[in-house]
Amino acid sequence: MTGVEAVRRCLPALWLVLAVGLAGCTDPPPGERALRGLPEFCQEVLPRVDAHLAGLQQPSGERYGGTAVVGWVGELVDGMNALVSADHGAAQHQTFVNLMTLIQFDEALEPRPYLAREWELSDDATRLTFHLRDDVRWHDGEPTTAHDVAFTYLRATDPATAFPNAAFWERYVAGEEGVEVLDDHTVRFHLEPHAEPLDPWRALAIMPRHLLGDVPPAELGDHPFGTRCPVGNGPFVFHEHRPDASWSFVRNPDFPEALGGPPYLDRYVYRIVPEEITLLTELLTENLDLVLTPSPDQAARIAEAEHLELLAFPFRSYLFVGWNARRPQLADARVRRALTRATNRRQVLDAVLQGYGQVANAGVPPFHWGYHSGIEDALPYDPEGARALLTEAGWVDRSGDGIRQNVDGEPLEITLTYNTGNQQRRDVAEIMQAQLREVGVAVQTQALEWAALVERVTTPGDRNFDGVVMSWVTEFKVDDRDLLHSDNADQPYGWAGVRSPGLDALLDTLQVMVDREEALPYWHRYQERVVEEQPYTYFFFPERLAGVNRRVQGVEMDARGEWVSIADWWIPAESRRGR
Amino acid sequence: MVGYIVRRLLAAIPLVLGVATIVFFVVNLAPGDPASIYSAPGVSPQAVEQMRQNMGLDRPIHERYVRWMGAMLQGDFGISFSRNQPVRDVIAQILPNTLILSASALLLAFGAGILIGVVQAVRQNTFTDGALSVGTLFFYSMPSFWLALMLILIFSLYARNVWGWPLWLPASGMVSVDHNAMGPWEQVLDRLRHLVLPSASLALVLAAGVARYMRGSMLEVIRQDYIRTARAKGLPERTVILKHAVRNALIPVVTLLGLYLPVLFSGTVVIETVFAWPGMGKLMVDSIFQRDYPVVMAGAFVFAVMVVVGNLVADLLYAAVDPRIRYE
Numbered sequence: 001m002t003g004v005e006a007v008r009r010c011l012p013a014l015w016l017v018l019a020v021g022l023a024g025c026t027d028p029p030p031g032e033r034a035l036r037g038l039p040e041f042c043q044e045v046l047p048r049v050d051a052h053l054a055g056l057q058q059p060s061g062e063r064y065g066g067t068a069v070v071g072w073v074g075e076l077v078d079g080m081n082a083l084v085s086a087d088h089g090a091a092q093h094q095t096f097v098n099l100m101t102l103i104q105f106d107e108a109l110e111p112r113p114y115l116a117r118e119w120e121l122s123d124d125a126t127r128l129t130f131h132l133r134d135d136v137r138w139h140d141g142e143p144t145t146a147h148d149v150a151f152t153y154l155r156a157t158d159p160a161t162a163f164p165n166a167a168f169w170e171r172y173v174a175g176e177e178g179v180e181v182l183d184d185h186t187v188r189f190h191l192e193p194h195a196e197p198l199d200p201w202r203a204l205a206i207m208p209r210h211l212l213g214d215v216p217p218a219e220l221g222d223h224p225f226g227t228r229c230p231v232g233n234g235p236f237v238f239h240e241h242r243p244d245a246s247w248s249f250v251r252n253p254d255f256p257e258a259l260g261g262p263p264y265l266d267r268y269v270y271r272i273v274p275e276e277i278t279l280l281t282e283l284l285t286e287n288l289d290l291v292l293t294p295s296p297d298q299a300a301r302i303a304e305a306e307h308l309e310l311l312a313f314p315f316r317s318y319l320f321v322g323w324n325a326r327r328p329q330l331a332d333a334r335v336r337r338a339l340t341r342a343t344n345r346r347q348v349l350d351a352v353l354q355g356y357g358q359v360a361n362a363g364v365p366p367f368h369w370g371y372h373s374g375i376e377d378a379l380p381y382d383p384e385g386a387r388a389l390l391t392e393a394g395w396v397d398r399s400g401d402g403i404r405q406n407v408d409g410e411p412l413e414i415t416l417t418y419n420t421g422n423q424q425r426r427d428v429a430e431i432m433q434a435q436l437r438e439v440g441v442a443v444q445t446q447a448l449e450w451a452a453l454v455e456r457v458t459t460p461g462d463r464n465f466d467g468v469v470m471s472w473v474t475e476f477k478v479d480d481r482d483l484l485h486s487d488n489a490d491q492p493y494g495w496a497g498v499r500s501p502g503l504d505a506l507l508d509t510l511q512v513m514v515d516r517e518e519a520l521p522y523w524h525r526y527q528e529r530v531v532e533e534q535p536y537t538y539f540f541f542p543e544r545l546a547g548v549n550r551r552v553q554g555v556e557m558d559a560r561g562e563w564v565s566i567a568d569w570w571i572p573a574e575s576r577r578g579r
Numbered sequence: 580m581v582g583y584i585v586r587r588l589l590a591a592i593p594l595v596l597g598v599a600t601i602v603f604f605v606v607n608l609a610p611g612d613p614a615s616i617y618s619a620p621g622v623s624p625q626a627v628e629q630m631r632q633n634m635g636l637d638r639p640i641h642e643r644y645v646r647w648m649g650a651m652l653q654g655d656f657g658i659s660f661s662r663n664q665p666v667r668d669v670i671a672q673i674l675p676n677t678l679i680l681s682a683s684a685l686l687l688a689f690g691a692g693i694l695i696g697v698v699q700a701v702r703q704n705t706f707t708d709g710a711l712s713v714g715t716l717f718f719y720s721m722p723s724f725w726l727a728l729m730l731i732l733i734f735s736l737y738a739r740n741v742w743g744w745p746l747w748l749p750a751s752g753m754v755s756v757d758h759n760a761m762g763p764w765e766q767v768l769d770r771l772r773h774l775v776l777p778s779a780s781l782a783l784v785l786a787a788g789v790a791r792y793m794r795g796s797m798l799e800v801i802r803q804d805y806i807r808t809a810r811a812k813g814l815p816e817r818t819v820i821l822k823h824a825v826r827n828a829l830i831p832v833v834t835l836l837g838l839y840l841p842v843l844f845s846g847t848v849v850i851e852t853v854f855a856w857p858g859m860g861k862l863m864v865d866s867i868f869q870r871d872y873p874v875v876m877a878g879a880f881v882f883a884v885m886v887v888v889g890n891l892v893a894d895l896l897y898a899a900v901d902p903r904i905r906y907e
Contacts, residue, residue: 037671037672069756081663162627164619222663222664243669244861271752274855275854282751285739285740287749451615451870452611491624
């Protein structure tokens with residue numbers, strides 16, 4: 001075989017490989033699922049879902065129809081398995097798209113019925129009884145009952161499951177004694193009186209006992225239910241998951257009328273597009289209908305495109321610099337307050353987030369009922385005041401080099417650590433570095449790979465850092481004990497290591513006060529105390545952004561999340577996709 | 580020849596196992612572990628410890644190594660921590676996507692590169708040669724992620740929104756959202772349309788390199804006596820170039836194939852991210868950040884095998900192109 005012949009012979013073979021590769025990936029005919037290659041469990045369950053769906057009458061009306069496509073950077077980690085997942089996107093899909101929670105929050109963040117049509121808390125706040133709807137069925141046709149709720153509770157509180165948010169139920173009676181199934185549609189929980197006992201039931205989606213009841217708790221995490229073949233009971237039925245590429249869901253025609261009835265969209269697709277510029281391009285070229293969390297510098301581009309709308313809404317996260325009060329130079333609260341006062345947080349917010357956000361002073365978000373607007377001006381940008389505080393704390397520029405020293409001549413030096421690849425945190429660290437230099441504090445910045453950073457700050461014996469730029473996402477039920485209580489100073493998240501009995505007492509009290517009216521003054525006092533202690537320099541509560549194609553109507557997003565109104569999204573017939 | 584192939588494959592076994600071992604220890608000794616992803620305020624350390632136990636991370640590293648190696652030799656790569664499914668399934672779903680992308684990029688790179696190199700050599704020192712030289716050097720020196728973004732800008736954004744071209748190319752994904760509703764041929768076309776930009780971004784940079792090599796090699800060959808002889812005996816120029824010159828000029832270029840394979844695999848990391856192409860490169864990067872040990876280790880293993888096999892294929896092609904080379 002000569003050279004050219006060899007190449008000539010190889011080429012068709014290579015083309016063949018490519019063609020077969022392409023053909024091999026050709027999908028099943030419209031409406032059918034690809035079952036090939038799925039685990040046995042899925043092969044059994046999915047045909048049942050299809051058979052159930054086929055027997056249902058699709059709703060009709062001008063709003064019904066069309067496909068909406070949402071694009072975001074990340075996979076829905078752990079998929080629809082509510083018992084193991086800790087991912088925001090996945091949790092949103094569990095609670096609003098594929099599964100159901102017992103209750104939901106309304107716009108004012110007050111509980112409203114969902115899977116539970118009503119509930120009552122006994123006068124002594126030790127018994128919580130839910131009455132479930134009797135018209136909710138799993139997508140394979142089985143009814144959703146109180147047994148599913150009890151199953152979900154028992155698995156979530158079983159340590160072997162390793163449910164990440166088990167702390168939800170720390171004041172519920174654990175195990176079988178904690179839950180009673182009174183009848184198929186009534187379930188009762190036993191608990192100690194505490195603040196916001198309903199809160200977990202808005203966050204945790206109920207899971208199907210008839211499908212997962214036999215799975216040992218420790219194996220739930222690896223079960224194919226989560227990412228291969230979830231069977232929910234919510235407004236959308238799982239259709240297909242292409243790993244790292246997309247999730248698609250179709251309408252559940254069986255969704256109860258009393259809860260708004262079946263969703264308008266025929267189909268909803270979630271696409272994973274890891275690169276922000278590509279996401280924006282796909283939104284501008286109408287391949288995506290919604291893009292979540294575009295960066296603030298992309299916002300202007302979205303706002304000026306005629307066919308797009310820019311949404312900005314509050315979220316539960318805040319960015320902060322956590323101080324390590326174990327370090328001698330940061331042990332004094334006056335120094336920590338001075339660092340905050342010397343930083344122009346408003347300016348940082350405008351520079352880093354283009355103004356999309358609100359300056360923070362404590363970890364209680366502005367939409368929380370206990371938020372204290374009285375502390376908003378407690379630590380204004382005030383370099384003079386900062387200098388005075390530092391001098392008062394004994395830090396004076398004794399050597400004339402522009403950096404303050406203590407009586408022993410040790411300079412006031414701080415290292416700010418952040419994770420590599422996070423431009424926002426890097427910007428915050430660098431702006432702070434420049435501004436603190438003005439009041440005589442020498443700041444160095446240091447970037448660490450994420451896992452290495454987490455290990456360094458969360459290992460109680462180590463904590464080799466001065467200040468760390470980080471963000472937290474709080475729950476609606478704010479509980480800062482893990483972060484700020486001195487009992488937890490030697491636990492992974494007691495970064496600040498501030499030991500303040502006053503703060504501890506407030507943190508403990510807030511968690512056991514059932515009545516909000518009674519608790520409100522304590523919430524205010526707590527936030528004032530945080531300002532005083534300054535375990536963190538709180539920077540801002542960023543707003544979340546979303547770009548939405550105007551053809552998709554009814555899109556509302558707020559603190560509850562991006563998918564909260566998905567059942568009401570609709571697309572006028574003339575602007576639906578090609579087919 | 581068969582004996583040679585068997586010997587090469589046998590020699591590759593310790594190499595691949597060595598790579599797997601090094602990757603195992605590098606990954607396992609890096610700071611942070613997969614359970615720490617779940618660690619957050621409100622999550623009890625006990626829950627994280629339980630998760631670590633469920634993942635088998637509570638055992639000493641040598642025990643984990645022996646267990647992992649033993650399972651791997653039986654074809655069991657374990658269960659992915661972040662995806663909760665057998666690693667074998669994860670890779671089986673993802674690997675074909677990368678193979679499609681790299682195979683098409685490789686074809687495009689060598690096809691275009693060889694063609695450009697030949698044209699340049701035949702038209703040496705003309706305007707065409709100069710223009711193509713500038714063009715290839717331009718692409719050769721360009722980072723592929725930037726090229727990818729420019730291609731998206733031109734062929735997706737501007738082509739559709741500004742210039743209104745009838746044929747614009749999608750900027751991301753392997754298929755359209757309407758893919759399942761299409762007929763079989765439409766589905767193939769849809770896949771090809773999605774393949775164009777990512778494989779072009781990968782291929783253009785490589786093609787530029789191939790073209791430079793091909794031009795040099797061609798210039799050397801067409802000065803040889805046997806080319807003069809071919810011309811002297813009255814063969815048409817076309818036959819002289821295609822049959823006599825290109826065949827011999829290809830020999831050094833074929834060796835590039837072996838060199839380019841690893842480059843191609845690492846190049847896919849960036850390209851897959853930019854074009855949202857669900858492939859091995861992206862899988863590996865995500866898994867490294869999530870400390871998904873089983874996937875990282877299995878991925879490194881698969882890459883090592885692919886590079887070994889790729890190099891073997893290049894060596895065999897070398898023999899096929901150059902009759903003087905015989906493997907015993």
